[in-house]
Amino acid sequence: MGGSSALQFAVTVLTAGVVGVPLAVLLTPPDPYTQLFALGILLAMTLPAAYYLSYGGGYESLRVRVQQ
Structure with a gap:
């Protein structure tokens, strides 16, 4: 997800719902x-x-681990 943190948050909450x-x-x-x-x-x-993933660096951490 290359968008803003707010968009990442909204998409994460909607997907979980x-x-x-x-x-x-x-x-x-x-x-x-x-x-x-x-x-x-x-x-x-x-x-x-969703807050942790979007604003706490969770998505970046996952991206780094997946690319290794």
Whole structure:
């Protein structure tokens, strides 16, 4: 991702949502409260991870390790 940090952050959060929400629906019981709880946990884990990857140098670190 060669864009700005804000764009990297947004793409990371959107990608995690697109992948995580269907997984939460498949892996949790068909109870709306449980699925909302799973979505809250997903957001609580995704936002700090996306921040680290975008603003903390995580993507650059991964890029260096992959190119070796």
